[in-house]
Amino acid sequence: MFTVAIIGRPNVGKSTLFNRLVGKRLALVDDTPGVTRDRRSGDGKIGDISFNVIDTAGLEVANVDSLEGRMRAQTEAAILEADICLFLIDARIGVTPTDEHFADLLRISGKPIIPVANKAEGKKGEAGYYEAYSLGFGEPVPISAEHGEGMADLYQAIRIISEGDDADSEGIAVEEAAAPELAEIFDPDAPAEEKPRGPLQLAVVGRPNVGKSTFINYLIGEDRLLTGPEAGITRDTISVDWMWQDNPIRLFDTAGMRRKAKVQEKLEKLSVSDSLRAIQFAQIVVVMLDATMPFEKQDLQIAALIAREGRGCVIALNKWDLIEDPDEALKELRLEATRLLPQMRGVPVVPISGLAGSGIDQLMKAVFEVYKTWNARISTARLNRWLDGILNHHPPPAVSGRRIKLRYMTQAKTRPPTFFVSCSRPDALPSAYERYLINALRDDFGLMGVPLRLMMRKGENPYASRAKRKS
Structure with missing residues (x-):
């Protein structure tokens, strides 16, 4: 061609x-x-x-x-x-x-x-x-x-x-x-064992001037993307094909995303909209932070957006070569990630240097681990054995003097893992108990670094039709 x-x-x-x-x-x-x-x-x-x-x-x-x-x-x-x-x-x-x-x-x-x-x-x-x-x-x-x-x-x-x-x-x-549209490259509801029909879609997002384009240029080994000290150089979302250990990957470099209140010009709004589309169509998103100024409010908002979109997430701490005490700093930042991002508890936090090229293998290993988790499927039999143990250890609370019953559980889909629970009174189940179930799912099945969906559905009453016939 x-x-x-x-x-x-x-x-x-x-x-x-x-x-x-x-x-x-x-x-x-x-x-x-x-x-x-x-x-x-x-x-x-x-x-x-x-x-x-x-x-x-x-x-x-x-x-x-x-x-x-x-x-x-x-x-x-x-x-x-x-x-x-x-x-x-x-x-x-x-x-x-x-x-x-x-x-x-x-x-x-x-x-x-x-x-x-x-x-x-x-x-x-x-x-x-x-x-x-x-x-x-x-x-x-x-x-x-x-x-x-x-x-x-x-x-x-x-x-x-x-x-x-x-x-x-x-x-x-x-x-x-x-x-073909980007969203059609993968079937979002395909079973975990199905091989993808195209490269893994990996978007790199973050605030302006955190080093996204420099990082991608190092990966592909050429100055493919425009870089420089000026903030906001990247405007379009640029896709680049790359291979890592025989795995095809399509990288998406995105425009820096500032706080909504600061985005006034029409052109910057278009750039941010382009970045949001990249997140929606990606499978895994690398949130790049400046290691010298990590976990600012905008970083957390970007991560929350990724969780709402149901994408897998990895946090990259760029410019790590500027950190004086790296071991202690990494320990503290991983604790911060657990505290600040409860919706993606266990999200991998990987130190890198896009300029020097350090930490790349560790980052990509984390990406593929999260991708595997994002596609994880748990059998219905395992889920219901797990649910029985949860109910025996910590049953749902009684609301208005009536006990809430959880009868059955199954996984409806992957990407991200989504579960349905048959519940006698879904509207009355406290949100704190739902969070307890989600956290227990993460811990017991190793579902770290991806958002989980838990849907409560009212079970059918087997005696309802009999009661109607009698009346």
Whole structure:
């Protein structure tokens, strides 16, 4: 499969075209220039042609060490990786000096270039379309990425380069792209013994500037994600495929999540929404904390969100190389995790250094242990033997002078482990007793680091129908 990179200055519609080609909204789109910072890849399709497509940051003339300069380096890496480059200009504005500057950069790369005049709908785009001829890349392709116009012409241009000049260009219908949703990669209700149909989905989340992108760059062994001292560099959720000990993993780097009250700008709200979707579609979530400032209020809120979504969780204490007394600090922080996160009691707490690469194996072992627990299934016979022992040791309290009876227990699903209990009066059972049952389940079956669901359901009265017949 060949690779197509979408190149152009800021705000010409690269991410809109990327979303159009992959068939769903993966990249953030906003009128603010420079929304995209990292390069994002996806499975693109136009007509009967499938390819890998890369969305890139807007090209800008900037100092190498600046944020814009580092963004440009990511785009240059995408150009090297690509087999075809789509060079976008804004047809309503026409060719600018910046467009001409980066046209020279693309020309030097030696890659096949398709000039694309985006936003060409209506008369306002005609002048810019004709100006695009001056770039020297041949006939430009007029499109409207937002409205889906011109996709047939873009199809022909890509097909000619990918298949050669003799490719038959007649009789091809342009189909709507439809890449599979992330949520469909795994069946959430599949039994534990079923092998996954794709890589393990692992999201890395946390507050801004805790080192998420640096950590993922170390894992994959390249500067794939944009990093730097500035807080909030990552905006889009970027997925990267990786292998750990022959286990395929899809890593998701997410934007830093600040407290809701501090998130005011529309663009940051979009970034946080993207991070929330990553949590919803992930199977295991690594919550990355700054070891020098651990367990702040926002860290706890992120962990609580993960528990509500039913995802498995591992806590990574990043920047551990800055801690003076690591053994004592780790002991205290694990106690803090137990106290502050009762809904995920026993969640693994692993010290790492994303910069130095220490603690990676320990972290990944913890991830797969939690994944195994997240898929754990306990037989009904074992659960009911366990329930009998619990009731003998600590029966439910009497409420209004009447004893509450728990008759039967079964596991309804995994991911996360969810249990149903047949109860004579579910509404009257104190929440403290439900927490007691959940904690006992964790301790006795080793269900650590994952949220548990316990549903009380009123059992049927076997004599109810007989009483109705008598009356």
